[in-house]
Amino acid sequence: DYFNCVAKQCFFFSSRRRHTRCREVSWARRCVQETGINAEYMGIRIVRKDMKLYYFDGPGRAEAIRLLLFHAGLKFEDVRIKREDWPKYKDKFELKQVPALEIDGKILTQSYAILEYLGSKYGYLPKTYDKLYKVIFVMNTAEDIYRKAYMALMPSSPLDAKAKDEAKKNILEVDGPLHLGALFKKLSENESQKFIVGHKYTIADFYLLGFWATVLQNPDFNATFYEVIKTKMPGLFTYLDERMKDFNPYYKKCATKLYYFDAAGHGEMIRLMLKAMKFPFEDIRIKIEDWPKEKETGKFILKELPVVACEPCGVKFAQTDAIMHRIGGRYGYLPINKPEKLYKVVWWCNTWKDLIVNYMGFAHSSYSEEKKKEFRIYYFTKIVPSLFEAMESKIMMNKCSDYLVGKSYTVADFYFLGLYKALVLSSNLEEYNAIPEKYPALNAYYKKQMGLLSQ
Numbered sequence: 001d002y003f004n005c006v007a008k009q010c011f012f013f014s015s016r017r018r019h020t021r022c023r024e025v026s027w028a029r030r031c032v033q034e035t036g037i038n039a040e041y042m043g044i045r046i047v048r049k050d051m052k053l054y055y056f057d058g059p060g061r062a063e064a065i066r067l068l069l070f071h072a073g074l075k076f077e078d079v080r081i082k083r084e085d086w087p088k089y090k091d092k093f094e095l096k097q098v099p100a101l102e103i104d105g106k107i108l109t110q111s112y113a114i115l116e117y118l119g120s121k122y123g124y125l126p127k128t129y130d131k132l133y134k135v136i137f138v139m140n141t142a143e144d145i146y147r148k149a150y151m152a153l154m155p156s157s158p159l160d161a162k163a164k165d166e167a168k169k170n171i172l173e174v175d176g177p178l179h180l181g182a183l184f185k186k187l188s189e190n191e192s193q194k195f196i197v198g199h200k201y202t203i204a205d206f207y208l209l210g211f212w213a214t215v216l217q218n219p220d221f222n223a224t225f226y227e228v229i230k231t232k233m234p235g236l237f238t239y240l241d242e243r244m245k246d247f248n249p250y251y252k253k254c255a256t257k258l259y260y261f262d263a264a265g266h267g268e269m270i271r272l273m274l275k276a277m278k279f280p281f282e283d284i285r286i287k288i289e290d291w292p293k294e295k296e297t298g299k300f301i302l303k304e305l306p307v308v309a310c311e312p313c314g315v316k317f318a319q320t321d322a323i324m325h326r327i328g329g330r331y332g333y334l335p336i337n338k339p340e341k342l343y344k345v346v347w348w349c350n351t352w353k354d355l356i357v358n359y360m361g362f363a364h365s366s367y368s369e370e371k372k373k374e375f376r377i378y379y380f381t382k383i384v385p386s387l388f389e390a391m392e393s394k395i396m397m398n399k400c401s402d403y404l405v406g407k408s409y410t411v412a413d414f415y416f417l418g419l420y421k422a423l424v425l426s427s428n429l430e431e432y433n434a435i436p437e438k439y440p441a442l443n444a445y446y447k448k449q450m451g452l453l454s455q
Helices: 002-016 026-034 059-073 083-092 109-120 130-153 161-189 205-215 218-232 234-245 265-276 288-294 320-330 339-365 369-397 411-425 430-438 440-453
Strands: 052-055 078-079 100-103 106-109 253-259 282-286 307-311 315-318
Touching: 002 106, 052 059, 059 109, 059 205, 059 440, 078 083, 106 109, 109 130, 109 205, 130 161, 130 205, 130 218, 161 218, 205 218, 205 234, 218 234, 234 253, 253 265, 265 320, 265 411, 265 440, 282 288, 315 320, 320 339, 320 411, 339 369, 339 411, 369 440, 411 430, 411 440, 430 440
Parallel strands: 052 078, 253 282
Antiparallel strands: 052 100, 100 106, 253 307, 307 315
8 A cells, every 4th residue: 555655646746747758767666766665575577678797607796786686576687607708708897897787788887886776776775874874884894704705715816825724714713703793783783683774675685695695605605604603693694594585586496386276267377377487386286175174274375275385485375366466567467567558457357357256156156046047147148248248359459469468478368368268168057168159259369379378
């Protein structure tokens, strides 16, 4: 509700100032900036024309930027340069170093500068000077640790063997405990131990998680820091461990599971969308006779299906519409920043919902058999012809496209394909058997799309 309220205000003031077009950011992105709510949380997938992040094949100084871009819901090409190919790339970048972020042909360098630029643009930079000081303090302190650890531990360090041994001893006994202790103190003093500054993600969190990713993936860093932080600073370890779980999807540590019955129904549209995304998931089909026992296990929100679960994160999504909007918005199948297209998408979804809701009225209600019979006659003589004729007309008017709305898949396509299969083709009601022949454009669309999705 807060997001919607601020979104309307953004639109209102934009109109008052006669800003007919947002030059730099979309309407959705402007709302995200105004609210300070990140795009990932809102399920918005912001697509840039061209965004590339250049770095070597490891976490290092680019990992904080990768994590921020992922959390903000920004699609980007993660260009990982092999060491032997570096001479081909370095003249492309200012200062001849990486990380470098290319946005629509413009190249940004210096990891700190890139993080502050993105943080300011997408709501990860505090708006108060006090919190901004704390963010920069945390980043500078983590940078001191990283720089000294690099000199002591990395093979590319310019120090000779004796100097590296002294540097390693110093970081283990002096600088490491001093700087890590300062970070632990900042976390302990913060009003929320979930984040290092304030109550939500800032660029300081991404910077620390980038450092922690290096600790987890680099054997030398791991041997130096992991046990020290885990045993001597358990609060800091818990913070890092918990926040890294937010990025299990990024690191592909999540197993996505779709729970539904062994039938088409509402689960089919979700299956089709995940397949179109080429997103790996486990299709768990529960037998009808097992459902009374399964629903009491506590695994399912509201004790109903479908449910999409991300394990081991423990994140669960329920309610078909909410799942479709969450996944569709996250992966570009919901035109949330284009009101006219969004209206058309929702029109298709609601039309199919009308068919389902009214079907349930006689198929699975507690009405008497006589009442069910009366409603069935009304359903197939009034409701079905009215809605199918409207859909047939819409699809005939959109012959220039292979999709229901626009020139690519939206959640409307998956609603249609899933429920057409469930209601029309999988139904044992004789009245539905005539639908494919009576509405040929709808049937042709279904066959064509299912053929494409099966490839």
